[in-house]
Amino acid sequence: MAEKDYYKILGVDKGVDKDVLKKAYKKLALKYHPDRVPEDKKEEYEEKFKEISEAYTILGDDKKREQYDNFGDSAFGQGGPGFGGFRSSGGFSGFGGENMSDMFRDLFESHFGGGSFRGEQNTRSGEDLQYELIIDFEEAVFGCEKEVEIRKNILCEECEGTGAKDKKLEKCDNCKGKGRVAVNRRTPFGIFRQVTICDKCHGEGEAPIQKCKHCNGKGIVNDKVKIKIKIPQGIDNNQIIRVEGKGNAVKNGENGNLFIVIKVKPHKTFKRDGDDIYVDFQITFSQAALGCKVSVPTLDGTKKIKIAPGTESGTVIRLKEEGVENVNHYRAGDLFINLKLKTPKKITKKQEKLFKELSKLE
Template structure:
């Protein structure tokens, strides 16, 4: 069966950036990881497929080869078979110019462990005040049986191919070139007696529990890096990092805009007309808001320093309260009679001065019809 296109596997465009590739791989890995799909062979194969696609496309040289030749780039020794072959064209040109001018060329040591992404959802109060959360992540962790060495007896033999240097040098025409040793993966040493638990890989699949401290003031889209908490690397290499992406849930009262907060404050028509003091919520408790007489619906009031303390500058935002005049409902007979008496006072031209917006609207309507019929 022919192999699927690597870009199709990850669900990205052919011009996807490194960051796009990394995000796509994280999504794929989280969805198909064997720890999340125990016994599901299809998910296991999908996970391997995603990993193979990412390992190829995340390497700039291999990606160039793949874009030019597809899967054929890695068949028949073209792109990195065993023995004294070469990894890819990028390595060749790097080694050529590196040896001519005395640089290291394209020789690479062993790669560190992969980075891991985790999405953490927080309530607004948790994001504003900061919190410590316990999370569980499926990952490749250091094998405890062999302490990550991959060796059952703790012994490593010198690689016979590169003589412990981690690199092999070979002649290509008049040029002397070198690359990471394909036998030991650039480590210079090999496992002679593999550990039974990790099969000599030095790492095993497990779910890791971590305590993550979220600083006060984080916002939706912020990212926290935990160095060394990603996947364990091959024996002798550093682990990757864990990136925690923050997602803040919608709040029933407040909407956040940077360090500022916004909310709506409902008031009665009598409070709007006569003025009053109302209690409004803040993140630190209720405060009093003075409503002046003749306040119109939509009027915005600013409470300085009642927003969010920035995680970066430590400055405090403001709280903006937008008042909304509510129409009374479920009226008693007495209330209805009082309102009818009140409405009866709005008669003649004198009523216009009590409703400035309505008067402006009516003047506009009158002018509109005059223009239409003129």
């Protein structure tokens, strides 16, 4: 799958500021707006309008734009590449999202205490986690499978996350199963009746008859967990793999996601720039002067190449599509061989004689 260039779609440069971006979007959105579609171009316009909207959804949002700038739309979601990999469920997602939504819940509880919040709890989700994984150059180039061990919140196995011994729950007596309790609060403006989440059952309306000893009734424990990760071929330094549902678990809610930040170790021979690979290769004076055939290192072995007579130091030979094959791109990168003349440090008597003769000729 090719990467989508959202900047190109909106016809702006990468560093462009918000206002320019907005203007560019408005102009295009007006042009391709469904209300203005010529009959014969319906599909084309629709497609274009969708593309523009998608681009602006990402770039118009500071946070999403930053993610996109850093990782492109090739966030390498484990279900397949694509920007869909990132959670985009609005304001309460992303790192530390749970705290935000808790805050919101508290706010909501105190201002709109009468409302029902039971349904809302199903949308609770655990925090996303980040893990930095260092891999070898070759592992990045060819892809691999890795196992990482991380410490995270998981459902207690003993009580299957119920927090109750023998998984037995009863209606919470503190809130009568409502999950909320009303308290009177004294303020300078008088006494207010405020509804808050029940302390005893944490808003669940049910409480363990006896607490599970393993998790102390929380239903959640913090433990080390091994997770297998597929590293796609062609991944590059600082790219991120999203592993769905492997973040922190939360009671009665969805797991967060795990984001694996890839760090690639440098290679002794090869240097990488995107999908292109660069390598320095030394040749002797006589090889450069006379021309020759040499074996140069490639990503999967060696390749014989011809050096033309009279080649200068610093000449670069390009081997097409001998670079990185990236699962996200249509064509492989290239391999660039940078030829360098090797000046001999030590020479034999015979070589010295020959060089002297040569210098006389020169």
